Amino acid sequence: MSQTGSIWLVIVAAFIAANLPFLNHRLMVIGPLAQPKKALVVRLVELVALYLLVGGMALLLERRAGQIAPQGWEFYAVTGTLFLTLAFPGFVYRYLLRRHG
16 A cells, blocks of 8 residues: 555544544444443543554554654644544534434
């Protein structure tokens, strides 16, 4: 896979992963149904876990492409903020647009 393809794969995977906690009632997408519905705290914990999963995938793709660049706290602050920004459509759908009942 080319470097451009790897970058787009990470971006698309991050967008999908960031919205998954808000689009279903299952725990970590594949677990049992949360009854009656998931709390916001559970969704945020899932969001952090999916951020780490996508970050691991990006690290593997970077290692495959060549030498891994060192990252400081700034890198994680920016990527975490970007992940939260990508989660905004799912949050809006779940809490602002969707009619409950």
